[in-house]
Amino acid sequence: xPLVTTKQMFEKSMKEHFAIGAFNINNMEFIxxxxxxxxxxxxxxxLQVSSSAIKYARMNYLLKMVEAAVEETSIPIALHLDxxxxxxxxxxxxDAGFTSVMIDGSKYDFEENIxxxxxxxxxxxxxxxxxxxxxxxxxxxxxxxxVAEDDARYTDPEQAKEFVERTGCDSLAIAIGTSHGAYKFxxxxxxxxxxxxxxxEKLPNTPIxxxxxxxxxxxxxxxxxxxxxxxPGAKGCPNEMLKQAGELxxxxxxxxxDLRLAxxxxxxxxxxxxxxxxxxxxxxGAARDEIKQTVLHKINDVFCSNxxx
Numbered sequence: 001x002p003l004v005t006t007k008q009m010f011e012k013s014m015k016e017h018f019a020i021g022a023f024n025i026n027n028m029e030f031i032x033x034x035x036x037x038x039x040x041x042x043x044x045x046x047l048q049v050s051s052s053a054i055k056y057a058r059m060n061y062l063l064k065m066v067e068a069a070v071e072e073t074s075i076p077i078a079l080h081l082d083x084x085x086x087x088x089x090x091x092x093x094x095d096a097g098f099t100s101v102m103i104d105g106s107k108y109d110f111e112e113n114i115x116x117x118x119x120x121x122x123x124x125x126x127x128x129x130x131x132x133x134x135x136x137x138x139x140x141x142x143x144x145x146x147v148a149e150d151d152a153r154y155t156d157p158e159q160a161k162e163f164v165e166r167t168g169c170d171s172l173a174i175a176i177g178t179s180h181g182a183y184k185f186x187x188x189x190x191x192x193x194x195x196x197x198x199x200x201e202k203l204p205n206t207p208i209x210x211x212x213x214x215x216x217x218x219x220x221x222x223x224x225x226x227x228x229x230x231x232p233g234a235k236g237c238p239n240e241m242l243k244q245a246g247e248l249x250x251x252x253x254x255x256x257x258d259l260r261l262a263x264x265x266x267x268x269x270x271x272x273x274x275x276x277x278x279x280x281x282x283x284x285g286a287a288r289d290e291i292k293q294t295v296l297h298k299i300n301d302v303f304c305s306n307x308x309x
Contacts, residue, residue: 003066004076005099005130009044010171010207010251012308019246019303022046022209023295024082024256026053028065029263029284033291035069035077041299041306044075046100046252048082051089059096075309080132082254090120094129102132102173110159117167125168132209132252135163136175157198164206171207171252174199178212182221182234182257191241193248200249207251214257215239215302217294220265227268231261239302246303253303255295262294263287 009020023034025047038045047066054062070077080100081093090101103120105113117133124131136155155174164172176192178184199208216236224231242253270283277283300306 001070001074001076003070003079003097003099005128006046006078006080006207006252007130007170009046009076009078012044013246013251013305014205014207014249016308017247017249018305018308019210019242019250019253020044020046020305021295021298021303022048022080022082022252022254023259024048024050024053024254025062025066027057029288030259030291031065031069033288034259034295035073035075037292037295037299038077038309039073039075041296042075042309043299043303043305043307044077044309045299046078046080048080048254049093049098050082051085054093059092063096082256084120087116087119087123090131091123094124094127098129100130100132102134104134104173106134106137106173106175110163114163114166117163117169121168121170130170132171132173133163133167133169134173134209134211135160136173154192154195155199157195157202160199161202164203171209172199172203173209173211176210178210178237180212180257182214182216182231182236182261184212184214184216184236186235189235189238189241191237191245193244196245196248196250208249209252209254210242210245210250211254213237213242213245213253214255214261215242217258217261220258220261220290220294223265224261224268227265227272229264229268242302243304255298258294258298259291262290266290 025031079098083104084090105116121131176195214236216234221234266286267283
């Protein structure tokens with residue numbers, strides 16, 4: 001099955017009230033773990049790449065590895081640009097064969113965000129590619145995205161309706177309390193499901209996306225810290241809240257931090273428990289297995305997208 005767009009995935013997810021996991025990829029182990037898990041669970045999946053991941057792994061290597069994953073599986077796989085910073089980056093990914101791109105104009109004012117999003121939408125649609133946009137600002141730090149807590153703001157439902165109508169974007173990332181990185185909450189986690197409900201009411205046919213939605217799995221944080229890491233106070237979105245988000249109409253939930261933690265936790269464990277090991281396959285193999293288990297848990301127990309391929 002060739003790469004697909006997210007259009008049909010999202011139509012099904014909205015109809016049947018489940019979310020689809022969008023997992024960030026950086027290298028071969030990430031791609032293999034994610035697609036093996038999705039294939040095993042018979043789940044559609046979105047592989048997404050940030051512009052800094054493209055700089056790190058290089059476009060051609062990423063494309064060829066994703067191509068191999070598509071050949072080895074029988075599930076719908078979409079390739080998505082995460083947080084495209086500008087029109088040029090989006091165009092580069094569209095021309096390279098991505099089936100979905102995100103233009104992140106949330107750092108601009110409303111009118112400027114509309115203008116840049118519309119420009120990307122017009123080019124993408126002419127090539128059969130779908131576009132995700134963002135309205136509202138999520139706090140936190142991840143790759144090239146860095147928003148101070150004081151600058152974060154919730155998505156306004158009225159603005160969301162106007163934004164989608166004027167830009168023609170295919171899906172919309174909203175801000176309801178999630179944040180990027182491993183330090184999402186200081187006190188109790190809280191997501192504004194009331195805002196989500198209002199947005200869904202105004203945009204019943206527009207797929208909604210949650211960024212910054214890793215649960216920052218406590219066991220993985222502990223494994224990192226027990227084996228020489230220093231990640232105190234890391235806290236993410238509880239799985240129950242993410243499951244509820246999917247049931248209430250969120251179609252796409254992004255996961256990056258949890259996969260990074262899974263890889264790092266296992267590599268640290270191997271280095272500490274087996275200091276004589278210097279074969280990369282030993283520690284990268286363990287890391288790949290942990291990423292796969294993390295993705296399987298998300299698909300089966302949180303997003304409920306298993307058996308939806």
